[in-house]
Amino acid sequence: MWEDIAFANYIVGFSEADATFSISVNKKPNYKFGFQVRPIWALEQVGNEELLERIREFLGIECRVCHRKHRTLKDGYKRRDSTALRIEGTACMKLVEFFERFPLRGAKQKEFEFWKRAVQIYAAHPRSKRHFWTKDEVAAILEIKIQMDKTLMRPKGKPKGAIQALQMLESMS
Numbered sequence: 001m002w003e004d005i006a007f008a009n010y011i012v013g014f015s016e017a018d019a020t021f022s023i024s025v026n027k028k029p030n031y032k033f034g035f036q037v038r039p040i041w042a043l044e045q046v047g048n049e050e051l052l053e054r055i056r057e058f059l060g061i062e063c064r065v066c067h068r069k070h071r072t073l074k075d076g077y078k079r080r081d082s083t084a085l086r087i088e089g090t091a092c093m094k095l096v097e098f099f100e101r102f103p104l105r106g107a108k109q110k111e112f113e114f115w116k117r118a119v120q121i122y123a124a125h126p127r128s129k130r131h132f133w134t135k136d137e138v139a140a141i142l143e144i145k146i147q148m149d150k151t152l153m154r155p156k157g158k159p160k161g162a163i164q165a166l167q168m169l170e171s172m173s
Contacts, residue, residue, distance in 0.1 A: 001060060002058070002059075002098065002101065002102070004058070005102075007058055008058075008098070008101075008102045009102060011055055011058070011059070011098075011102070012099070012102045012103070012104055012105070014043065014055075015043065015099075015104065015108060016104055016105070016106045016107075016108045018043055018044065018045065019041060019042065019043045019108070020040075020041070020042045020043075020044075021039075021040075021041055021108070021111045021112055021114075021115035022039070022040050022041075022042070022115070023037060023038070023039050023040070023115065023118050023141060023144065023145040023148065023162075024036075024037070024038045024040055025037055025142065025145065025161045025162050025165050026038075032133065033133075033135070033138055033165075033168070033169055033172070034165075034168060035165045035168075037118075037122070037138060037141045037142060037145070037165075038088055038089055038122070039088070039089065039092045039115060039118050039119045039122050040086060040087070040088050040092075041086070041087045041088075041092060041095050041115075042084050042085065042086045042087075043055070043084065043085045044082050044083070044084035044085075045082060045083055045084070046081065046082045046083075048083065049065065049083045052065055052083055052084075052085040053065060055085060056085055059087075059094070059095070059098060060094070061087055061091050061094045061095065062091050063085060063086060063087040063088070063091055064085075064086055065083060065084070065085055065086075066083070066084045066086055067081070067082075067083055089122065089123075090122065090123045092115075092119045092122070092123070093119060093120075093123045095119075096116050096119050096120070099112055099116075110151070110152065111148065111152055114144055114147065114148040114151070114152075115144075115148070117144050118140075118141045118144045118145065121137055121140055121141050121144075122141065124137075125137075135169055135172065138169060139166060139169055139170070142162045142165055142166040142169070143166065145162040146162050146163060146166070149162070
């Protein structure tokens with residue numbers, strides 16, 4: 001697996017420039033703690049769908065290629081049609097293996113280290129057993145997200161949602 005070292009290093013450089021390592025926090029009333037936490041790696045491009053498909057095939061990871069339509073954001077910024085490669089949940093463990101074998105060399109390495117800790121906690125439970133997560137495990141992922149957003153000073157980071165979820169979690173007995 002990942003025998004083409006030149007292409008693997010291309011993906012590393014591409015990820016350094018354009019990928020996002022993140023942890024999403026979404027309200028889900030039917031979940032044990034009322035919300036879902038989930039690690040995500042995304043690589044979004046305008047007009048490079050074939051390249052994203054090639055990266056997906058090379059990585060050999062179950063993921064999806066999403067298409068976003070042109071829209072105007074709240075701040076007036078106009079977003080063009082784009083395509084994103086998104087890897088979510090336990091599939092991110094394979095990405096952890098990839099980036100450990102082919103390490104990032106720039107600022108993204110710090111982001112990856114935070115994210116990797118969250119992925120390892122997330123992947124410790126098989127999909128069917130996540131409802132057995134403890135408060136401590138969920139709190140650990142939320143704390144990593146908060147720390148990640150604060151340390152990396154993400155202008156679009158939303159630690160507010162993670163902070164609210166953590167407060168909600170702490171208020172439960």
